[in-house]
Amino acid sequence: MFAGRALRLVTLLVALVLFSWLLMSRSPIDPVQAYVGADMNLVSQEQRQQIEEYWGLNDPLPTRMARWFSAIMHGDFGTSMIYRRPVLDVIRERFAASLLLMMTAWALSGAIGMLLGLLAGARSGGMLDRGVRWYCFVIASTPAFWLAILVLMVFAVWLGWAPVGLAVPIGVEASRVSLFSRLHHLILPALTLSMLGVANITLFTRQKVVEALNSEYALFARAKGESERSIVLRHVPRNVALPAVTLLFASFSELFGGSVLVETVFTYPGLGQATVQSALRGDVPLLLGTVIFGALFVFAGNLLADAVYLLIDPRIRELRRVETRELSYEHAE
Amino acid sequence: MTGTDGSRMWRWAAALAPLLLFALLASLFAGCGGKGASTGGGEKRDELVVALGGEREEGYDPTTGWGRYGSPLFQSTLLARDDDLEIVNDLARAYEISEDGLTYTVRIRDDVKFSDGRPLTAEDVVYTYETAAKSGSVVDLNVLEKVVAEDDRTVVFTLKEPMTTFVNLLITMGIVPKHAHGDDYAYNPIGSGPYKMVQWDRGQQMIVEANPLYYGKKPYFKRITFLFLEEDAAFAAARAGEVDMAVVPHTLAANSVPGMRLLRVPSVDNRGICFPCVPAGSSDEEGNPVGNDVTGDMAIRKAVNMAVDRKALVEGVLKGFGSPAYTICDNLPWWNPETVVKDADLEGAKKVLEEGGWKDADGDGIVEKGALKASFTLIYPSSDQTRQSLAMAAADMAKKVGIEMKVEGKSWDDIERLMHSNAVLFGWGSHTPMEMYNVYHGKFRGEGWYNANYYHNPGVDAYMDRALAAGSEEESLEHWKKAQWDGETGLSARGDAPWAWLVNLDHCYFVNEKLDTGKNRIEPHGHGWPITANIVDWRWKD
Numbered sequence: 001m002f003a004g005r006a007l008r009l010v011t012l013l014v015a016l017v018l019f020s021w022l023l024m025s026r027s028p029i030d031p032v033q034a035y036v037g038a039d040m041n042l043v044s045q046e047q048r049q050q051i052e053e054y055w056g057l058n059d060p061l062p063t064r065m066a067r068w069f070s071a072i073m074h075g076d077f078g079t080s081m082i083y084r085r086p087v088l089d090v091i092r093e094r095f096a097a098s099l100l101l102m103m104t105a106w107a108l109s110g111a112i113g114m115l116l117g118l119l120a121g122a123r124s125g126g127m128l129d130r131g132v133r134w135y136c137f138v139i140a141s142t143p144a145f146w147l148a149i150l151v152l153m154v155f156a157v158w159l160g161w162a163p164v165g166l167a168v169p170i171g172v173e174a175s176r177v178s179l180f181s182r183l184h185h186l187i188l189p190a191l192t193l194s195m196l197g198v199a200n201i202t203l204f205t206r207q208k209v210v211e212a213l214n215s216e217y218a219l220f221a222r223a224k225g226e227s228e229r230s231i232v233l234r235h236v237p238r239n240v241a242l243p244a245v246t247l248l249f250a251s252f253s254e255l256f257g258g259s260v261l262v263e264t265v266f267t268y269p270g271l272g273q274a275t276v277q278s279a280l281r282g283d284v285p286l287l288l289g290t291v292i293f294g295a296l297f298v299f300a301g302n303l304l305a306d307a308v309y310l311l312i313d314p315r316i317r318e319l320r321r322v323e324t325r326e327l328s329y330e331h332a333e
Numbered sequence: 334m335t336g337t338d339g340s341r342m343w344r345w346a347a348a349l350a351p352l353l354l355f356a357l358l359a360s361l362f363a364g365c366g367g368k369g370a371s372t373g374g375g376e377k378r379d380e381l382v383v384a385l386g387g388e389r390e391e392g393y394d395p396t397t398g399w400g401r402y403g404s405p406l407f408q409s410t411l412l413a414r415d416d417d418l419e420i421v422n423d424l425a426r427a428y429e430i431s432e433d434g435l436t437y438t439v440r441i442r443d444d445v446k447f448s449d450g451r452p453l454t455a456e457d458v459v460y461t462y463e464t465a466a467k468s469g470s471v472v473d474l475n476v477l478e479k480v481v482a483e484d485d486r487t488v489v490f491t492l493k494e495p496m497t498t499f500v501n502l503l504i505t506m507g508i509v510p511k512h513a514h515g516d517d518y519a520y521n522p523i524g525s526g527p528y529k530m531v532q533w534d535r536g537q538q539m540i541v542e543a544n545p546l547y548y549g550k551k552p553y554f555k556r557i558t559f560l561f562l563e564e565d566a567a568f569a570a571a572r573a574g575e576v577d578m579a580v581v582p583h584t585l586a587a588n589s590v591p592g593m594r595l596l597r598v599p600s601v602d603n604r605g606i607c608f609p610c611v612p613a614g615s616s617d618e619e620g621n622p623v624g625n626d627v628t629g630d631m632a633i634r635k636a637v638n639m640a641v642d643r644k645a646l647v648e649g650v651l652k653g654f655g656s657p658a659y660t661i662c663d664n665l666p667w668w669n670p671e672t673v674v675k676d677a678d679l680e681g682a683k684k685v686l687e688e689g690g691w692k693d694a695d696g697d698g699i700v701e702k703g704a705l706k707a708s709f710t711l712i713y714p715s716s717d718q719t720r721q722s723l724a725m726a727a728a729d730m731a732k733k734v735g736i737e738m739k740v741e742g743k744s745w746d747d748i749e750r751l752m753h754s755n756a757v758l759f760g761w762g763s764h765t766p767m768e769m770y771n772v773y774h775g776k777f778r779g780e781g782w783y784n785a786n787y788y789h790n791p792g793v794d795a796y797m798d799r800a801l802a803a804g805s806e807e808e809s810l811e812h813w814k815k816a817q818w819d820g821e822t823g824l825s826a827r828g829d830a831p832w833a834w835l836v837n838l839d840h841c842y843f844v845n846e847k848l849d850t851g852k853n854r855i856e857p858h859g860h861g862w863p864i865t866a867n868i869v870d871w872r873w874k875d
Contacts, residue, residue, distance in 0.1 A: 029746070036471055044771075045780055047473040054469020084391040084519065093535065149565060157572045164562075164570045166537040170382055171558035173532055173540065267562050269536030277390070 009299055013292060020291050024284055025061050031282035032057060035081060055081055068288070078285035082277055087289040090274060095293070097167055098263070098270030102255050104190040109197030110248045116198065117205025118240070122232045124210050132206070136199040144258050148192045148265035155188055162188045165267035189266040196258050197251060204247050208240040215239075245308050252301030256294055378873055379555040381848070383578040384570055386861040388536070388561035392519020395507035396465040398472050399519075402857060403865035406541065407448075408507025408524030409549070411439055411458070411488075412500065416852040416867060418666055418764065420500065420806060423549070424453070424508060424525070434495030434804050439488045439503065446546045447510045448529045455482035460511040462490070474502065495802040497809040498767040527552050527869050537561060553872040568843075577845040580861045583654040583719075586841040593843040598864060600856040601665060601762035603658045604723055605834035606711060608634045608756050610788045617779045622754040623787060627709045630702070631829060632689025633736060638826040638833045639685065640734045641727050642677035646836050650722040654841055658834040660817055660825050661773075664855055666806075667766045669814035672825035682734040693735050700735035708737035712751055713758040715742030720758045723835055752785045759785075762837070762858035766813045770797050773816070773824045773831070788831035793824050840864070847874045 032051050036043050043051075052058040056067070071078060077087035120132040139147070156164040162184065163169070169181050212218060213236065221231050260272030271290060278286035309316045393399045395408050413423040422428075428439040445453040459482045466474040476499060478491040492499060513523045522530055527549060528541040539559045543552050562570055564582055571579040571590050581588075586595060608628035615623045627633055643657030657676065662668045675681060686692070691700040691707055700707045711728060713720040721742060728738040738756065748757055761768055775794045777783035793816050800812035817825040824831060840860045844850060851870035856863040 030749075033745075043471055043473050044475060046475045047471075048781070050475075051469050051471075082390050084397065152566070152569050157569050160573060164573050164575055165566050166534070166560070168534055168537065170538060170560065170575060171380070171540055171556070174534070264563065265566065267537055267560070267566050269534065273536050 005303070009296075012299070013295060016291060016295050017288060020288055021061070021065050024282075024287070027282070029280075029282040031055070031081065031284070034281040034283075064284075068285070077289045080278070080286040080289075081283040082281050082286065083274075087285050090286060091271065091289055091293055094269065094271040094274045097268065098259055098272065101186060101189055101193065101263070101268060101270060102259055104186060105193035105197060105259075106248070106251070106255055108190065108194035109201055109251075112194065113198045113201025113248075114205050114240075114244055117202040117244075118209055118232070118236070120202065121206040121209025121213070122228075122236075124206070124213075129206070132202060136203050139195055140199040140203075142196075144192075144196055144261040145265055147195065148189075148262050151188055151192045151195075152265060155191075165265075167268055189262050189268050192266075193255070193258050193262050197255065200251065200254075201244065201247060205240055205244050208243055209236055212236045212239045242309065242313055245312070246305050249301045249305030249308070253298045256297060379553065380557070381554045381578070381871070382558045382560065382576045384560040384562045384567040384576045385578065385580050385842075385864065386561065386564070386567065387859075388539075390535075393522045393530070394514075394519035395509060396461060396472065396514075397468050397470040397519065400507045401471075401505040402859055403862040404868045405505075405507035405524075405526055406528050406865070406868070407522040407526045407530060408509060409445075409526045410505060410507055411441065411503045414504055414764065414854075414866075416854055418854060420504065424458075425503075428503070430805055432804070434497065434802055435492050437490040437492075437499065437503070438483075439490070441486050441488065442548065443486055445525050445548050447513070447523050447525050448544045448546055449510070449513060449523050450546065451510060451512060453508060453510070453525050454485050455488045456485075457511050458482070458488045458508055460514070461506060461508050464509070464514070465506065472502075472506070477502075497801055497803050497806050498765050498770070500806050501765040501767065528557070531556075550869045552869040554868075557868075571843045577848055578850075579843045581841045581843050582860075583651055583838065583841055586654050587652055590843050592846055594846050596842040596844045596850060596853070597654060597839040598842070598853045598856050599656060599664070600837055600840050600858075600860075601661075601663055601764075602760065602838045602840065602856065602858045602860065603661065603663070603762045603834055604720060604758060604760045604836050604838070605658060605661075605832045606637065606724075606727065606756050607752070607759050607786050607832050608637075608830075609754055609786045610634075610829070610831050613754060617753060619750075621750045623779065625709055625754050625756075626705055627707055628756055630689060630691075632685050632691060633707060634830040634833065635826065636682040636686045636689075636691075636734055637727075637731050637736060637738075638674060638830050639678040639682035640736070641730045641833060641835060643835055644676060645730075646723060646726055650719065650726055651836060651838065654839040655836045656839070658837045660834055661761055661769055661832070662766065663834075663837055665764070665766075667769070667800075667810050667813035669817040669823075669825070672817050672823070672827055674826045677730075679733055686734060686736075691735070698732070698735060699737045706737070707735060708739065709756055711738040711740050711756045711758065712743050712748055713740065714745055714748060716744075719838075720760070724758045727833070727835060749782075752782075753779060753787065757785070760858060764857050766800065766809070769813065769816070769824075770801065773797070786831055788824070788829065790822065790824065790829055792819075792822055793828075848872075849874050 032048050035051060036048070056064065068078065079085065080087050080090050083090050116132050120129040123129055152164060155161050167182065167185050168174070168177050169185070213231070218231055218235060221235060259270060260276055262268070263270040263272040264276060274286065275290045277283070278290060310320065389399055391397055393407055395405060399405065400408060410423050411425045412420055412428065415421050424441050424445060426440045426442055428437060430437050441455060441458065447453055459480050462474065462477065462480045465472045466477060476492050476494065476496050478493045480488060480490045483489050507524060507526065509518065510523055520533060525548070527544055527547045529544045531540040531542050533539045538561060541557050543555045560570065560576060567579040568581060568585055570576045571593060574592065609623070609625040610629060611624040612629040613622065613624040613626050617623055647653060647655045647657060659673045660668060686700055691702045693700045695701070711724050713724040724740045728740050731738050743751065761772065771777055771783045773788055773793060774784060774797055775789035775791065778787045778789060796812045796816035796819070800809040800816065803809035803812060817823045818827050822828045826833065840856050842864060849872050850864070851867050853864060854866050
């Protein structure tokens with residue numbers, strides 16, 4: 001089972017990288033031009049050639065690809081053109097910041113989403129349900145960066161409750177930054193990101209709750225004389241949890257996408273910021289690095305979802321045991 | 334399952350609970366966070382927080398291109414420009430250029446120390462230039478044959494060919510210490526500049542502190558924090574009172590921010606129309622078409638130059654935050670003021686067209702010359718709204734004299750293919766006449782973004798060649814001016830009119846009312862960092 005997983009991951013990564021190379025080769029962005037930027041009239045043709053040579057951009061694409069692959073095999077992700085640093089260093093530094101933001105947002109959206117979904121589903125058609133659904137539809141159709149700017153204007157500028165951006169206080173040395181103020185800077189971006197995530201989870205959970213309440217076991221429970229409250233609390237959550245958890249872990253990819261925009265607005269120094277820069281400025285090593293990393297991240301999300309199934313669903317645990325037993329029989333034969 | 338039990342109020346409260354919780358938490362936090370700058374109110378301060386954008390991701394190493402605009406901050410340069418853009422000594426005590434213009438001999442001060450206490454010697458200068466030449470970066474040192482230290486205090490640069498604009502490299506290249514220039518230099522720069530780095534939170538902010546060993550004028554502000562915010566975030570930070578200075582696009586400049594004034598700095602950040610100057614029919618090495626029969630006619634180019642109302646463009650498109658542009662280098666030392674043409678001169682434009690053989694024979698409002706209609710495409714980069722508005726407004730103005738410019742937005746990559754055969758709305762502007770040389774010299778026809786319109790006038794080329802070989806920048810000025818207009822011909826609108834320059838943008842900043850930024854220089858293309866050029870003169874008003 002794990003061998004199969006690993007194989008799938010490897011083939012996925014190879015396909016992804018090949019596809020990325022293909023896209024980059026078709027991309028109209030000239031990396032030298034992107035690197036030179038506004039100085040394009042002060043950099044001579046000779047200097048452009050020197051830049052190409054320095055970064056190995058004048059070799060044909062297959063050569064560059066081969067060079068990149070062989071370096072990767074040795075664990076060398078290359079040097080980022082825009083940061084002039086090893087790609088892995090950039091990713092490590094950026095990911096630490098992103099991870100905190102994404103996990104906070106993820107936990108918030110998961111908890112709030114399931115709670116709202118449960119409440120709305122339990123009283124579907126009511127005022128609360130209509131309010132929640134209205135909220136979800138509005139949020140789901142709101143562009144992330146616009147929502148981020150709105151949150152920024154309201155909470156940071158008008159109300160002044162939270163800082164306008166960054167992950168640390170302005171002008172304060174790292175040694176003097178308290179955990180408290182780090183959290184303070186995390187609030188707005190995490191709130192924005194979780195607001196985006198809540199919509200999906202809520203609508204999905206609500207749907208499952210409605211289904212559960214119309215199921216035969218709910219009818220049976222009612223027939224036994226159980227109160228509505230007891231059904232909602234005792235029967236529904238367990239049945240709704242599994243699909244909701246799948247969705248929650250599958251939302252890693254959306255989380256990753258959303259963080260790109262949110263980080264840009266809030267000047268939050270995460271991986272999203274770096275990804276956008278690398279794509280816009282033709283920094284192939286960094287872009288490929290983030291692509292691989294992003295894929296691993298999403299893959300890890302799905303893997304975690306499977307692991308959590310085992311924890312919360314006895315049926316899957318049982319299935320797994322049977323499968324393993326059968327598998328070992330086959331091997332024995 | 335409509336709700337009949339439980340109160341509705343309660344359910345609403347449940348929905349609002351997360352929001353309320355957040356509000357409560359946030360207000361708790363608000364009391365303790367590092368509140369930014371402007372809360373200081375009236376009293377004197379020696380710390381600043383500014384949002385000028387433009388983080389340098391690859392770090393603050395001059396040998397890979399840091400410090401070519403604004404203040405090099407951590408390092409210092411051999412020469413510098415003063416507020417009037419005249420060349421003055423900095424690290425150099427004196428410099429001389431040989432008769433043939435090939436050798437620059439620079440004598441440096443002997444009292445300069447790097448911020449780590451070690452002295453700065455000629456060796457460091459040589460090391461800096463040699464490293465930069467090999468760095469594969471935007472620092473272009475191809476003209477440099479060699480650089481040697483004659484003794485501890487004397488550096489001799491030898492060029493492959495005379496080039497008066499080489500002096501700009503002496504002005505912009507910060508000197509790095511040979512003994513401390515390792516792999517992580519760009520993140521922990523050590524130099525002889527007015528400030529030293531305290532901390533750089535990448536992607537967020539940089540904190541700097543006055544360098545006590547700095548040999549020049551002591552800066553007033555002891556500590557400055559640079560925030561690397563996007564335009565929207567910088568504006569929000571200004572509104573929230575967290576910064577003393579924020580860069581602002583002219584589209585937002587009309588807003589007012591309490592406690593802040595609007596600072597408008599003139600620039601040579603210009604926008605103009607580049608006309609293909611040769612007839613259609615040929616193509617470049619990559620097979621892109623070259624030339625345009627309509628704009629290849631000088632009468633058309635001159636007529637557009639006369640017909641546009643630059644003041645109206647400044648008022649209408651830039652909301653007043655700009656000035657009319659007549660050349661690529663307005664108001665810089667090498668600019669020729671005689672190049673200013675009369676604006677919105679419809680009669681003059683019509684006359685030029687008539688003399689050129691263009692008239693509206695079929696009465697459709699567009700002039701013709703034989704079978705050729707005075708109609709061509711004007712391309713702007715579709716990502717830039719200001720350029721779009723300028724292109725559309727200029728097209729309306731040209732229409733009044735019977736010239737049709739069809740306005741189209743394209744990506745930069747399309748523009749690269751189309752720019753030899755269509756008019757394009759470009760922008761340049763730099764603190765070196767090298768730019769004029771690159772854009773107008775015949776030898777760069779079709780070479781990359783340089784002379785994109787294939788302009789060629791041997792007389793103009795000769796003036797510019799003479800300017801490069803003149804000996805010093807001062808002596809070269811006269812030749813640069815003559816290249817623009819010598820009384821008979823030139824590269825400006827009075828001469829061959831290969832371009833129609835339209836406007837120079839003003840660079841706008843919101844600045845704390847109490848902050849005095851001294852005399853700001855005309856800024857080059859690039860809005861933000863250049864304002865730091867005179868950062869040591871900034872002070873708090875009493």
